[in-house]
Amino acid sequence: xxxxxxxxxxxxxxxxxxxxxxxxxxxxxxxxxxxxxxxxxxxxxxxxxxxxxxxxxxxxxxxxxxxxxxxxxxxxxxxxxxxxxxxxxxxxxxxxxxxxxxxxxxxxxxxxxxxxxxxxxxxxxxxxxxxxxxxxxxxxxxxxxxxxxxxxxxxxxxxxxx
Numbered sequence: 001x002x003x004x005x006x007x008x009x010x011x012x013x014x015x016x017x018x019x020x021x022x023x024x025x026x027x028x029x030x031x032x033x034x035x036x037x038x039x040x041x042x043x044x045x046x047x048x049x050x051x052x053x054x055x056x057x058x059x060x061x062x063x064x065x066x067x068x069x070x071x072x073x074x075x076x077x078x079x080x081x082x083x084x085x086x087x088x089x090x091x092x093x094x095x096x097x098x099x100x101x102x103x104x105x106x107x108x109x110x111x112x113x114x115x116x117x118x119x120x121x122x123x124x125x126x127x128x129x130x131x132x133x134x135x136x137x138x139x140x141x142x143x144x145x146x147x148x149x150x151x152x153x154x155x156x157x158x159x160x161x162x
Contacts, residue, residue, distance in 0.1 A: 046152065046153045047153065049149050049152045049153050050149060050150055050152070050153025050154075052149050053145075053146045053147065053148070053149020053150040053151075053152070053153065054146065054149075054150065055146075056142060056143075056145050056146030056149060057143055057146035057147070057150075058146075059142055059146075060139045060140075060142035060143035060146060061139070063135060063138055063139045063142060064135050064136065064139035066135070067131050067132060067134065067135020067136070067138075067139070068132070068135065070102050070131050070135075071128045071131045071132045071135075073095065073098050073099050073102065074099045074102060074103050074124050074127055074128040074131070075128055076095055076099070077095050077096050077098070077099030077100075077103075077124065078099075078120075078121050078124050078125060078128070080092050080095060080096065081096070081117060081120060081121070082117060082121060099124060102127065102131070103123070103124045103127035103128070105127075106123045106124060106126055106127040106130075107120065107123050107124075108123065109122075109123045109126060110122050110123055110126075
């Protein structure tokens with residue numbers, strides 16, 4: 001393979017009266033190597049964005065998983081309260097305290113005269129739905145950013161991914 005100087009590639013004569021065999025400041029770069037370097041750089045950039053997109057999708061899954069675990073904890077506390085589970089039991093007490101931590105702000109939202117258990121069931125049920133709804137919305141927003149990163153990678157790769 002013959003190395004060509006940049007001015008030869010452009011169809012110009014060598015600058016500054018340089019002879020054909022003389023050395024100049026411009027490096028001779030093989031044409032195929034230059035193309036390969038450009039494609040490698042493009043692939044590396046696209047791969048980096050794709051990797052970040054994959055990480056963002058993982059974050060979206062973690063957000064939805066956390067919201068689901070919180071909703072499950074609240075649902076379990078509602079069931080344990082409605083079946084009159086032993087509140088002196090350590091497990092039952094821990095579940096109620098955990099649910100109260102996440103759903104405590106919703107306590108007293110709705111009142112029923114003479115039915116305190118029903119009021120807590122409805123209040124914590126609303127909290128459960130809010131956690132699931134907000135978790136799903138936030139997760140979808142985060143996932144859309146991740147999917148756009150993966151789409152960018154697919155569209156900007158030099159060669160199709162097999």
